[in-house]
Amino acid sequence: MSSSGSKFLLGFLAGAAVGALAGILFAPDKGSETRKVLNEKAKKIKDDLQQDLNEKIDELKDYFDENVEEVKTKASKTAQKAYNKVEAKKAEK
Numbered sequence: 542m543s544s545s546g547s548k549f550l551l552g553f554l555a556g557a558a559v560g561a562l563a564g565i566l567f568a569p570d571k572g573s574e575t576r577k578v579l580n581e582k583a584k585k586i587k588d589d590l591q592q593d594l595n596e597k598i599d600e601l602k603d604y605f606d607e608n609v610e611e612v613k614t615k616a617s618k619t620a621q622k623a624y625n626k627v628e629a630k631k632a633e634k
Contacts (some may be wrong), residue, residue, distance in 0.1 A: 558586050
């Protein structure tokens with residue numbers, strides 16, 4: 542995900558949290574009921590953030606795995622070319 546996409550997601554989640562908190566605080570419930578609802582909302586937000594974080598970690602792992610394999614392949618080809626050149630120079634002598 543791009544940087545602007547990450548910023549949007551963070552802003553969206555922060556806005557949702559503030560909106561949910563404002564709605565709960567202005568609701569005509571007892572204090573114990575409000576605390577219960579706040580705890581449930583906080584757990585939901587925490588779970589959503591954890592899931593998003595895990596998805597981002599998986600994306601990064603996939604990205605690095607793909608690039609590591611590409612670098613290994615290029616390094617192997619370059620090493621083979623160098624070896625072939627060395628062998629050709631030896632054969633010339």
